[in-house]
Amino acid sequence: MTENTKMATGVWVAAVAFAFLLPVICGYDKYILHVGITIAFNIALATSMWLIWTLGFISFAHAGFMGIGAYTSALLFTSLGWSLWINMWIAAAVAALFAFVISIPLMRTRAVYFFMASWAVGEVIKRVFAYYRGIFGGWDGIFNIRPPKIDIFGLDINFTSRVAYYYLALVCCALIVFAIHRIIRSRTGAIYWSIHESEILAQHVGINVLKHKVIAFTTACFFAGMTGALYAHYHTYINPKTFDIWQSEFSLVHIIVGGLSTLNGPVLGATVLTIVDELLRPAGWYRVIFFGVVIILTVLFLPGGLETVPARVRALVARLRGRSD
Amino acid sequence: MALDEFTQMTLTGINLGLMYALIAIGLTLIFGIMRIIQYAHGEFYMLGAYVLYYWSSVLKLPYWLGILVSAGTIFVIGAVLQLVLFRPLHGKNILYSLAVSMGLIFIISSGGLLTFGTVVKGIPSVVTGGVSVLGAFYTYERMVISIFSATLILALWFFLQRTTTGMAMRAVSEDPEVSSLQGINTRRIHWIAFGLGSALAAVAGCLMGTLLSIVPTMGFIATVKAFMIVILGGLGSVPGALIGGLIIGFIDSFVTTLISADVAYIIGFVTIFVILVFKPSGLFGQQWD
Amino acid sequence: MQLLAIDDLSMRFGGLTAINDLGFSVDQGEIRGLIGPNGAGKTTLFNVISGVYKPSKGSITFKGTEIGTMKPHRTARMGIVRTFQSITLFKNFSVLKNVMIGCHLNSNYSYWGALFNTAKTRSSEQENESRAREILEFMGLTQYVDDLAANLPHGHQRALGIAIAMAAEPELLMLDEPCTGMNPDETAEMVNLINKIRDRGVTILLIEHDMKVVMGICDKITVINFGTKIAEGTPAEIRKDELVHEAYLGSDFDAP
Incomplete structure (x- = not known):
């Protein structure tokens, strides 16, 4: 167990080091950096969605809250001219505020009902953006959102540069993943999983289940809102379709294919599938079919997801060795 | 609001409502019996419409027989998919069956775009002419389709109430454990329900495709509507799905005409959210855990 | 000293009355048995006391505090x-x-x-x-x-x-049929354990169908049927009670 933990830590350190060196490795290739940024966004969204899963829920409203963050940040930029540095936090806070308010009724629902209620929330968020043309630009969305600049202490970085934005996305994504890691490894995480295991027992040993659900949901949406702001200022253009149910579903696919039981799962799933997605881009609709096949095969034949592959391989090797002896 | 306009909207409401009810009854049967979220339900609605399109527009074969062929084809596809994909997941977290049906959406809708093309198509109608009702023009086509949907729903009702298989389906829906103890072959009921539910969606697809037009992406909207209706009427409740279908049909007809389609959606989603939170069993359903 | 007092308690689900004007109290440090035929409302009572259900009528006081409206995590905090x-x-x-x-x-x-x-x-x-x-x-x-x-x-x-x-x-531990599905050895172990827990100063409210267990370790027994109390007393008194015999129709009740 400890050896595995050590190995996992090793892999993590290597992965983060690789991510930081990527621009140099790929020779500042703009397309690869774009894929890197997309991966960072997808990881942030999938891990924060997974945080809700640790209590036993999958929220289909997750991309909606990312949308709330994106629109907040975009509107602050286009109407007040504020930069991402401030907007990012306001966006996260606004998403969290909405999440907090909606989660109090939402968390009364369970299992199937939660899936569907969260789905309704996500759709309402999207359609509100689409309906109020005056504020949110309707289905056309909001244009001309600009990346921020840094100009202090003689340091002058413009984040319109792909490399600079890559590092910004990477750092933010790493912070989000690290924060979720800390939450899950702490007693809070143990309580979350205990609610996942048996809500009724958790309640009867004095855990305020509703409070924890609300806090977890709010926290996850805080991260989703932050990701939304980063997304908006990177793409410089947003519309309601970006944040609809499909975005939530893709995150769910990332989690399921990566694995549901540890934080490695969503990170692995989001990374691998985003890369595969990019590689298959020329295949057009066949790419979507491929994803459908992948998710069905994963559920049927690899129910623990990609994260269980090393253990499965080890077990297989051990068995083969045992047979040859 | 003028009387003719009102009549027009009412007739459209009934028309839409009955077809929505067909899709939703299919979905609620599948949910009630298997307790899974069949998220790809609308895709069978789309496939059903295309089967009829190829049958009657391309092969020029008889229209009404085409509906039967479409229902039969989709029944087989649904039953096979249940046996291959959903049976192994029975009893596991609903997340897994949800994921599989998501995979099916990806495959079927993209496969549809590749096979059928993105061009909007129409199924020629077999009934022409119409009549004036209280100042509103009511085509015979819509009348026939409404009657056909209503008859089919009634037939299904009889099937569930009077036949052995139908009663077994209701029993499984009410209590899977007890009914399997009583000797009901629940595994058989599962694939029958899945096939039947999908076939109902296919028939609705045929009718809607005749009235309006067909595109490979029409499935997801149908899923959305079906879920709204099923939640409104109560998960697993057939009468609930019928009444829910009519309610959503009327909302769509009136709100879309008078305000906008976006508002109709927002009202629909807010309503189902409120229902899920405060009365999760819907108007007629039972509470599941 | 009185630890838990239930007074005039009723619990209705739609038309069904699971608990009907029930009243009894449990003293600190005792092991109290709660028996009655199946469907008498014993588990419902646990659910009401622990806060899963809100009582339709009546009061539950614990250490002098009304706990009838508290949710499970609050009653757990109360002890x-x-x-x-x-x-x-x-x-x-x-x-x-x-x-x-x-x-x-x-x-x-x-x-x-x-x-x-x-x-x-x-x-x-x-x-x-x-x-x-x-x-x-x-x-x-x-x-x-x-x-x-x-x-x-x-x-x-x-x-x-x-x-x-x-x-x-x-402070109050409510055990819902702790000996169900156990063989005699395991049951003896469990009885031993319940006694040890009481010796730690924990008051125990026990639902149990095994009459040997109930008669053996309880200080007092409350018998309920159709949601109302029909008898209360020491094991010896309960064994002699006519009403109790009637409720159980002499089934496994003659066991020592």
């Missing part, structure tokens, strides 16, 4: 902890972690402390673990500390259920 008729555990957790979750209630915990893993959190976590180990030793489960709860034998799963409850440091 009322219950176990479940069907074994309810955190099945995919280790035995130790199961009990540590139970300890949560009485430990020093804050969200921010947990997030930043402060010194205070770490020491509280260690304290929790040693308390959990102590409880597992007390319950005779030390050998299973690192095992998955789902893998325990049935009897020990029941004991673990009680260990989790004990971790929450109850």
Whole structure:
């Protein structure tokens, strides 16, 4: 167990080091950096969605809250001219505020009902953006959102540069993943999983289940809102379709294919599938079919997801060795 | 609001409502019996419409027989998919069956775009002419389709109430454990329900495709509507799905005409959210855990 | 001293009355048996006391405080902890972690402390673990500390259920059929355990169908049928009671 933990830590350190060196490795290739940024966004969204899963829920409203963050940040930029540095936090806070308010009724629902209620929330968020043309630009969305600049202490970085934005996305994504890691490894995480295991027992040993659900949901949406702001200022253009149910579903696919039981799962799933997605881009609709096949095969034949592959391989090797002896 | 306009909207409401009810009854049967979220339900609605399109527009074969062929084809596809994909997941977290049906959406809708093309198509109608009702023009086509949907729903009702298989389906829906103890072959009921539910969606697809037009992406909207209706009427409740279908049909007809389609959606989603939170069993359903 | 007092309590579900004008009280330090035929409303009573259901009428006071409207986590904080008729555990957790979750209630915990893993959190976590180990030793489960709860034998799963409850440091422990599905050896062990728990100063309210167990360890027994109290007294008195015999139709009631 400890050896595995050590190995996992090793892999993590290597992965983060690789991510930081990527621009140099790929020779500042703009397309690869774009894929890197997309991966960072997808990881942030999938891990924060997974945080809700640790209590036993999958929220289909997750991309909606990312949308709330994106629109907040975009509107602050286009109407007040504020930069991402401030907007990012306001966006996260606004998403969290909405999440907090909606989660109090939402968390009364369970299992199937939660899936569907969260789905309704996500759709309402999207359609509100689409309906109020005056504020949110309707289905056309909001244009001309600009990346921020840094100009202090003689340091002058413009984040319109792909490399600079890559590092910004990477750092933010790493912070989000690290924060979720800390939450899950702490007693809070143990309580979350205990609610996942048996809500009724958790309640009867004095855990305020509703409070924890609300806090977890709010926290996850805080991260989703932050990701939304980063997304908006990177793409410089947003519309309601970006944040609809499909975005939530893709995150769910990332989690399921990566694995549901540890934080490695969503990170692995989001990374691998985003890369595969990019590689298959020329295949057009066949790419979507491929994803459908992948998710069905994963559920049927690899129910623990990609994260269980090393253990499965080890077990297989051990068995083969045992047979040859 | 003028009387003719009102009549027009009412007739459209009934028309839409009955077809929505067909899709939703299919979905609620599948949910009630298997307790899974069949998220790809609308895709069978789309496939059903295309089967009829190829049958009657391309092969020029008889229209009404085409509906039967479409229902039969989709029944087989649904039953096979249940046996291959959903049976192994029975009893596991609903997340897994949800994921599989998501995979099916990806495959079927993209496969549809590749096979059928993105061009909007129409199924020629077999009934022409119409009549004036209280100042509103009511085509015979819509009348026939409404009657056909209503008859089919009634037939299904009889099937569930009077036949052995139908009663077994209701029993499984009410209590899977007890009914399997009583000797009901629940595994058989599962694939029958899945096939039947999908076939109902296919028939609705045929009718809607005749009235309006067909595109490979029409499935997801149908899923959305079906879920709204099923939640409104109560998960697993057939009468609930019928009444829910009519309610959503009327909302769509009136709100879309008078305000906008976006508002109709927002009202629909807010309503189902409120229902899920405060009365999760819907108007007629039972509470599941 | 009176610990729990139930007064004029009713619980209705739609047209069905599960508990009907029930009243009794439990003194500190006693083992109180709660018996009655199937469907008499015993488990419903546990659910009402622990806060799963809000009573339709009447009052429940615990240490002089009205707890009728409290949710389960609040009643647990007041000192009322219950176990479940069907074994309810955190099945995919280790035995130790199961009990540590139970300890949560009485430990020093804050969200921010947990997030930043402060010194205070770490020491509280260690304290929790040693308390959990102590409880597992007390319950005779030390050998299973690192095992998955789902893998325990049935009897020990029941004991673990009680260990989790004990971790929450109850003043009133409500046990719902702790001996169900146990062989005579396991039952004897459980009886022994219940006595040991009482010796720690915990008051016990016990639902049990095994009359040997009930008659053997209870100080007093309350008999309910159709949601109302039909008799109350020491085991010897209950054994002689006419009404009780009628309710049970002489079934397994003649056992010593």
